[in-house]
Amino acid sequence: MSCYDDLELRARVGKGDFTALFEAIEHEQALRGNLWRFCPARAFGRAEPGDQKGMEPPFPPEGEPRPEPRTPWEPPPLGPAAPSLAGRWRRLFAGIFDIVIVAIISSPLVWTSWHIVKHPQTGTVTLVDVTHTYLASIVGFLYYWLFHAYWKGQTPGKKIFGMRVVRENGERIGVGQAAVRQLTEVVLAWLCCLWIIDLGWIVVDARKQALHDKTAGTLVVDA
Template sequence: MEVWIGRQGERHGPYREDQIREWLRSGQLSRDDLGWYDGLADWQPLSVLFPQERPTPPPTPNIYAPPQAAVHMSANVTAFDYAGFWQRVGAWIIDLIILTIPSMIAAYMLGGVEAYTHFIAQFQSNADMTKALHDYVDATESSTFASIIITYIYYTLFEASKWQATPGKLALRLRVTDLDGQRISFVRSAGRNVVRLMSLVFGLIPVICYLAVAWTQRKQGLHDLMASTLVLNGSVQALPPPRPQSSSDRGSFNA
């Protein structure tokens, strides 16, 4: 069963039943939050839908434990599940395949196909290959530029979206966040992808963005380091909905 969560007039989800139960026990969801699933006549408090699930009481304080601030700082360092090098390369390959479609459309509309056909004809006729290659680069300049812009917009919009990920990252259940694990802004996403844009402009292998992942502590690529971002395991759908700023609107939701 999949359950939708309602908070402050917004609908989140759907989430699996086992996720809802776990978040109720951990306190990440309130029993006063509203829930709805297919077949239910109206939204109901989670305390009605899952009456047996209650927050687990906190453990008895340990007077010999380190100060709370130190525990909090330690938790912040280790709480994130960073995506690895090959996961990110895999997501990049999926996105590259997807981007082939709009890039081919741009090439067709801007004369790239004709330029390629002409280049192949010159190659087969044993023409001056230096001149043929130079002519091909000149003829495809517009379509190449369009492909670069499409790629830049694709990454910038998707990574700043509510999904926090491109389709390739979504397929591998990854998400892009700031250093606190929160959704990044459009401006930060645009800055993050400048490195990717420059690598395309100068003809560099895009994988150079990811090489730093292999040795940085938080598995950050060059573009992550520049924009102060992280790539974490777990899609947004696998996370509980954000806590409201205040409880004044709790208990009312309009679908």
């Protein structure tokens, strides 16, 4: 609508007053310019589905809930603001740091005993030294399990190098989950050379998971 009604505009133009016509055109252009800021489609006369009379603001008033997006969208496994996966080299250095701590703590629990072994055919007697590491293994299990379960998924090594263990959905790791993770790592370490495969899996896996991570459903991410 212009600032003049149709009858008045025609009467003034018929009398040769083109000023009214120019004012009406400028007024119409100003209206279209204001409308363009809210909805370009309406500025050219194209109606949007569900449009009602009058212009609608681009956003709801302050305090009103925002409309849901029209296109379904699913966030990535760790959410839209998820931390990145921890680097392989940092994981290696953090692991070496923790191994040194475990070795220092468990060293008093490691001892060597001598056993006399007699050869059944030749009858020769030999002294064989046997290193006992069972208690040291228990100390190592408790070290990793308790720190991961009760210290936000971090051991001292992971804390220093800025990483932590979480569930695959990004939530904090649970007590049972931490126990399964560490028990799997201990069993694989005792079974010949499987610990090499366990840790080497980090290099080829897309999410940098070791086998004990896949068993427990965990990830190592930046803290």
